[in-house]
Amino acid sequence: MSRTVSSTTSPEIHQLASAAGLQRGWRDVEGNEQEISDMALAGVLHALGHETGSSRQIERSLAGIAEQTHGLPSMLVTEVGLPTALPSKASSAEITGEDGVTQKIAVENGVLGVVSQPGYYDLKLGRRCIKLAVAPRECPWPAPDTRRMWGTSVQVPALRGVVPRAFGGFGELAAAAKALGAKGCDAMAINPVHALFPGTGEDYSPYSPSSRTFLNASMADPALLGFPALPPEASDELIDWPAALPKRLAELRAIFAGLGPQLRAQINLASGDESEALGRHALFDALDCHFRPGGAKGWRDWPAKFQRPESAAVKRFAKDKAEEIEFHLFAQWMARESLAAAHRQSRDAGMDIGLITDLAVGVHLAGSDTWAMRDAMLQGLTIGAPPDPLGPLGQNWCITGFSPKGLRASGYRPFIEMIRSALRSAGGLRIDHAFGLARLWVIPEGEPSSNGAYITYPFLDLVRLVTLEAHLAQALIIAEDLGTSPSGFTHAVTSRKMLGMRVLWFERAMDDGFIGAHDYPANSVAMTGTHDTPTVAGWWAARDLDWAEKLGRLAEGTDRTEAEERRDWDRGLLWSTMTGSSERPAPGDTDAVVDAAVNHIAGSSSVLAITPLEDLIGEMEQPNLPGTTHEHPNWRRRLPEPLDEIVRKPDVAKRMRVLSVR
Known part of the structure; x- marks a missing residue:
């Protein structure tokens, strides 16, 4: 080397x-x-x-x-059955669980004795009291028996319902869950539904949210909660976010304006049960709506006196704009209850897992999280990837995340609230770029990616906390592990029964061929693709090469002819692996290839097989083209029809039967 x-x-x-x-x-x-x-x-x-x-x-x-x-941390994190070293000279300890039961735990030579039940405790060491988190050894396992389960991945805004709307929301998600559940589907993995900036379509990527703890209120569906349905509207092939999101915000405001005092009081009571953080988020959204018409794009463009939540100016604003803040609390309540209704629909439809939510790796630099949790977040640093032979310039994702120092100082409270929120209405959670639990490539703002470095995170604490929250929610965890794994990462997650991802395109053998279905590990999710990869039909027809040529993104030193020659060779490798045949379809004949790819992952050894909706229907285009913003219609594509119509199509029904019986 x-x-x-x-x-x-x-x-x-x-x-x-x-x-x-x-x-x-x-x-x-x-x-x-x-x-x-x-x-x-x-x-x-x-x-x-x-x-x-x-x-x-x-x-x-x-x-x-x-x-x-130096000294005691705000929280100690350990596992059931394991002694825990204490940064304290205490000779005895007491723990009190959330049920109020107190028990003595022995301390010998600075080591706390074992705790047998997972959960959160108050730990008293002499006169000091800190938090203690005790994780189980493993996350819940997804399979109820020995059968392999299957699901599909869904971009929620792409969904269509019976009533035409500008984009799909939780109502369309609930209807899709009913249609898919009736066909034997076990899980729906959805794109992140984190909070975006309210009512503006400028920053609509689900992976650049304002907050990862709260929800995208535009996804709320009043009809799921007994309110009048949202009005029908024009529905195009591509979503016009700058027009659609302000209109949806206005529609939610109209519903709020029509609430009676009794219902308002009930909603306020339900919101009051949430953490103090919810109030800060609603306050942020109110401030954003106030300053954005003047050109501000997040809190860093606000007047200085509004840039800290505890300032006198912010407190005056909160008092003067109480009605506006109450609206944003209502919008969050409606989104939260709508998502819960969609998850219930998935389980009622027969899904064993139901919704699998997605946790983005970071947040917008000027969003709610960075404003409300300044001390817990990295400041002046963005997240990306280092330069390497496959990406000589590296990557800067223009987002930021938690500070390792801030997490420890806060007793991991923001991290726990984020994970708990993601699992509140879900049977599972996919952690995007799960390597970020161990390390993140951070770059000083304004600098190229080559001027960054990896910063380490308290990985063992974080992975234990994820395991504990999964146990409390009885939900599975998918740790997205595509790329170069940090040392010790794979053992730590697999030993806790977190599922890795095995995506068809990346499962290559030493000779550069594709591996067989039975070579996929059991503790993984087998997938024909992700939102960031070409669809099966698009790859076979070289649609991704069309885009690469159009945008000047072909591999350095490679022209279209050379790229086509390489693709033709890879087609042969893929087809022979999937079918054992050397007679493969022509590049324009994609249906048979999609069938073979679905059959391939259906026959894998993975405990869960996921086929994106785009592959179930044989779609050419992918939802997102990494490294682009407006050059490609990222996060804007719609499905051609509602799911209950799509699943009745013969080719789609056949693929779902294959997934169900293998």
């Missing part, structure tokens, strides 16, 4: 980087060891609040880190 070495080195910078949780190197997709320059390390350290300009500054930064890590 080759090794890239920086031209200058500073042991002091390296010591500070290590103390701050930064990794000086990483292994790229080809197995080469790469090293980060001291200049890049210093840039990331500066963004984290650590000065590096002189030896004295570095000493002060090291002393500050040591002070922060």
